[in-house]
Each structure stands twice: as C-alpha cells, then as structure tokens.
Amino acid sequence: MVKDYETMVVIDAMISDEAIETEIASVEKKILTHSGEIKRCDKWGKRKLAYTINKQTHGFYVIFYYKADKGIVLDLERGFNINTNILRYLTLTDYPLTEIIYNQDHISSSEDTVGFDIDYGDAD
Amino acid sequence: MTFEEKKNERNSVPRKKNCWFCENRIFFLDYKDEAMLRRFLSDRGKILPRRLSGNCAKHQRSLVEAIKRARHVALLSFVADSLR
Numbered sequence: 001m002v003k004d005y006e007t008m009v010v011i012d013a014m015i016s017d018e019a020i021e022t023e024i025a026s027v028e029k030k031i032l033t034h035s036g037e038i039k040r041c042d043k044w045g046k047r048k049l050a051y052t053i054n055k056q057t058h059g060f061y062v063i064f065y066y067k068a069d070k071g072i073v074l075d076l077e078r079g080f081n082i083n084t085n086i087l088r089y090l091t092l093t094d095y096p097l098t099e100i101i102y103n104q105d106h107i108s109s110s111e112d113t114v115g116f117d118i119d120y121g122d123a124d
Numbered sequence: 125m126t127f128e129e130k131k132n133e134r135n136s137v138p139r140k141k142n143c144w145f146c147e148n149r150i151f152f153l154d155y156k157d158e159a160m161l162r163r164f165l166s167d168r169g170k171i172l173p174r175r176l177s178g179n180c181a182k183h184q185r186s187l188v189e190a191i192k193r194a195r196h197v198a199l200l201s202f203v204a205d206s207l208r
Contacts, residue, residue, distance in 0.1 A: 008156075008197055010197060010198060049198040050195075050198045050199060050200055050201035051198060051201050051202065053198060059198065061197075063156070087198075088196065088197050088198060090193060090196060090197050092193075096152055098152075098154055098156070100157075
C-alpha cells in the first residue's frame with residue numbers, strides 16, 4: 001500500500017559537503033529500493049539550530065517528499081539511529097505537499113507580525 | 125476609585141478576539157512555517173494560551189502540534205532565553 005511520506009532530516013553541518021551529499025544520496029537510494037518515488041527534495045542548507053544538539057550549533061536541513069510502501073519508514077529510521085551524522089529526523093505521513101519552500105530567505109521576508117496588544121508577562 | 129468603578133472594572137468582559145487563522149482562511153498549519161508559528165510564542169518561547177491568542181479550539185490544537193514538531197526539529201527553541 002503506497003503512501004505519501006515527508007521526512008525531514010537534520011544532518012550535522014560540521015562534516016564535509018561530500019559527506020553530506022553521500023548522506024542525502026544514501027537516503028534517496030534507500031527510498032528507490034523500496035519501489036519508492038521521490039516527489040521533491042528541498043535542501044535548506046546550513047542553518048543555525050534553535051538549541052544545541054550533541055554540542056552542534058548548526059545543522060543541514062533536508063526534506064524529502066516521497067511515495068513508498070510502508071516498509072520504508074522502519075528501514076530509514078533504523079539507518080538514522082545508527083548514523084551519528086544525523087542529528088534529528090522527523091517522518092510524517094499523509095502530510096500535504098506545500099508549494100511554498102520555506103528556507104532562510106523566506107523566513108526573513110514574511111515577518112509581518114500580528115499586533116498583539118497583550119503584555120504577556122511571565123511570572124516565573 | 126468608587127466602589128461602582130471597581131466593581132465594573134472587575135467583571136469587564138475583555139475584547140473578544142477572533143481567530144487569526146479563521147480570518148485568513150488558513151486551515152493547514154505547517155510546522156516548517158517558523159515565522160507564523162513564532163507569532164504565537166511568548167517572548168520566553170512558551171505557547172500562548174487560547175485566552176490570549178484568541179484562537180478557536182480547532183486551530184489551537186493544530187497550532188500546538190505544529191509548534192511541538194518544530195521544536196523537535198530545532199526550528200523553534202524550547203526556552204527562548206537568548207532570542208534568536
């Protein structure tokens with residue numbers, strides 16, 4: 001039963017670019033072996049993490065939108081767990097494919113914050 | 125301040141805020157849209173409660189789910205002591 005999947009992977013940015021490319025290629029190869037089909041692959045590139053993970057402050061964000069049968073998720077995540085270069089991964093299913101590609105320049109452009117008239121003072 | 129003013133001040137109904145998502149016809153909240161999610165976080169990085177953000181229950185639930193996913197993937201921080 002083929003399903004739509006979206007997997008976001010945060011790769012350690014300290015490793016060399018070739019190593020990052022091999023990581024991405026290995027994920028794509030794994031998807032293809034599961035008779036999968038990659039719809040889109042967004043590379044956000046190197047970004048500052050909101051908090052440090054394994055003492056790393058920067059991560060390379062890659063998002064795969066693909067269609068595969070259900071054995072893919074277990075296989076992918078087993079590979080992610082073993083691999084020390086992968087800091088975080090998040091796999092979602094039946095998640096709509098957004099046309100907007102969010103990355104660094106998009107974030108700074110849409111900063112129109114709604115005027116909240118609340119002064120949400122924190123007691124603690 | 126006379127007693128009447130104090131009484132009125134106590135049970136004065138706050139201005140009814142309507143749901144920002146219903147207004148703008150947004151029904152799919154993406155965890156990758158960091159700019160939109162950050163708007164519903166306090167300056168300490170905590171999720172704004174419904175009574176302050178004015179969201180309806182349906183949107184608040186999907187908002188909370190999106191924020192928690194964004195936090196997991198280090199797009200948003202759990203505690204924003206040094207605001208990025």
